[in-house]
Amino acid sequence: MPLLAISGLGAESSQLHVQGLYWLACDTAEDAALLCRQVLGGMPEHAKATLIADAQAMADVLGSLDAAQGPAELALYEASPQATLHLVDDLPRIDVPGRVLVLLAPADIWAAGTVERWCNTLRPLLLAEAALLLVISSGQSAGLVEHLRAFNQGVDGLAQVYRGKGGVRYLQHFWSNLLGKAGTRDVELVRQDAGFAAASAPQAPTDTGGDELLCLAQRSVLEGAPAFSEHWQVCENLDELAAKASRAVSATVIFAMDGGQRLDSLARQLHQLRQLRGNALKLVVREMAPTLRYQDEQLLLACGASQIVPFGASLSRFLTMVESIQGYVWRRHLPSDFDALLARLRPLALCGLVAPRTFAEAVQTMWHGVRNGEIVHQLLVLRPAPGLTPLQACSRTVFRRDGDIACVVGDVLLLFLFACRSEGVEQALDHIFQLSWKELFISQEVLAGVDSLNTPAFLDDSLPRPPRPDPAAPLSALTRPALAPRKVTLGKRGNA
Structure with missing residues (x-):
């Protein structure tokens, strides 16, 4: 029985049919090569397999593949990325029946609209030959995945390996095998010597602490409004808020981020609270002035923030967003070393x-x-x-x-x-x-x-110097046209 060989996924998400077409979309070429090597290395000795890839990708996969692992028979077919679009024409040259074909190719070779036709043509031939094709594409291509999701009748399984939520993750969109059909599943992966493995699932808190309805907030986030209910506690400053939050279990804690507050201090506070109080605590940052850039938001999210309310959101919108995360459990990976995390994001x-x-x-x-x-x-x-x-x-x-x-x-x-x-x-x-x-x-x-x-x-250590533009020389035709005033005469209308 063919397997993805990602330990911890479970049989319903890792087994494949002996014939058909499956697709794994990886964000990076590095992850795609590792997963391809892992799939080949996990095949039983009696299996017959074929690897189809360009020369560089094939070298990346085979260079670290243990000779004692994988199928006894592994055929290699070197093909340029564009040649893979015509794989259906090349199947007669491959000993297809009963084989597991693994195709490693960049995602951008399938232009919008072509992937459906490619699968529609290829899958019936695979079924007729009792062969299995696993496509492992590399490179970010949201459009490709969206096409495949909508085209689920032509693919037996679709999943992504992507970088997000503070780590490497496996997002299964749909998967079918002899055990049945499985739907969406998002799993954190860890990288081990043998390849990727599913991280142990975080344990749901057995005790919410009785404070899941409690909202602790800095006064400025309420824009002068009083506490909205008996469940709201308003704190005058950050120290008071942090002290109360350090005793909470699953409450909502709302921080104000304004122009006078140090981002690093807030990030460290979030990191300490997430380490101390666990994943049930809901940590919200409301931006009170336009101060957060993309990298700042990513730092806060990586340090434990559950939600960032952007500057400009109305008070009612802010309350709706806070209400939407009730019952939410933080699922990201929290790096233990805050200073190392800060260095990576600076x-x-x-x-x-x-x-x-x-x-x-x-x-x-x-x-x-x-x-x-x-x-x-x-x-x-x-x-x-x-x-x-x-x-x-x-x-x-x-x-x-x-x-x-x-x-x-x-x-x-x-x-x-x-x-x-x-x-x-x-x-x-x-x-x-x-x-x-x-x-x-x-x-x-x-x-x-x-x-x-x-x-x-x-x-090369040499630093070339760009030529200095000559101020006396006429500007190149590439220069945007200069603006010049021109006289405009306005006519008088009406009796005024």
Whole structure:
């Protein structure tokens, strides 16, 4: 019986049919290769298996696979990512009947709308040949997963391995095997020597402490209103609130975050309360002034916050949000070392253009928060337009934030944006480049990992200097047109 080989998942979520089509979507290539190696290593000796991947992915999988593990017969088929789209045409060349086919490929090769047709064509052939195909895709592609979720009749099982909630998690959307059909399930994973394993499920509190209706709040979060009921206790300052919260079990504790409060102090307070009082306590932060950036919110959530109420939410909306988390148990992983967590979520004191070696070392250091699922960064490869060098493209840049760094390698510019979500990339580029970056560069690629920074090109310690723009020279055609006043004559209307 084929298995996913993730210990702790249980048979209903790890067994596969002996024929059909299953899909595992992994956020990173590293996780996809590890899971692929784990699946192959967990196969019984009598099984017949086939691995289909490109040369680099195949090397990543087989390089650490124990020769004493896995099936006695493992066929290898090297295929480019685009070639996998025509797998149905290549099946006659593979000894398919009775085999477990494992396909490792990047998620972005399936454009919107093509994955349904690909599965529709492939699955009937697999059933006819009594063969099983497990697709392990790498790279974030929310659209791909959404298509597969809606297309559940053409796939026997769909799950994701993603970074979030303070760790690596396994999200099962649906799964079917001889034991029946299973629905949605979200499980924390731990990485062991043999691969991923399901973390032990947190125990539900047997005693709520009798204070589950209690709300402890700093006075400022009520906007001058009195306590809303006998269940509300209003505290004048943070020390009083912290003292009462340290004796609570499952109450709601509401902190005010304003411009005068230190973020690190609040984060440490949340971390201490979560360590001391457990997961049933509901910790809410209400933003009273527009002070929290994305990385600040991620720090508070990683330190134990159950909910962050954004600045601008009305009092009634705030109360609705507080009510919505009643009965909620915090499910994230809490790092034991607060200072190490703080370091992962804070940028290095670097900014602007740096040498390739400095760039690689800094990015690999700051990438630890991504690996733990605590924060998101963006690593971009920008290719200048014809006639421009990367240094010329950098001649009119302004880097304002620590952690936003760039380097030149060959004919491309690499740019690292600290604590930047994918939807914020274009706005960040608008702030960095004084000229239109859409005209400066002909292509923009987002790298899902940092493996490419281990090449010899990043051993270079030299820091190139971008050419200084000549103020006397005419501005390039890439410059945005200057604004100039012009005379406008207004006509008189009516009798006035």
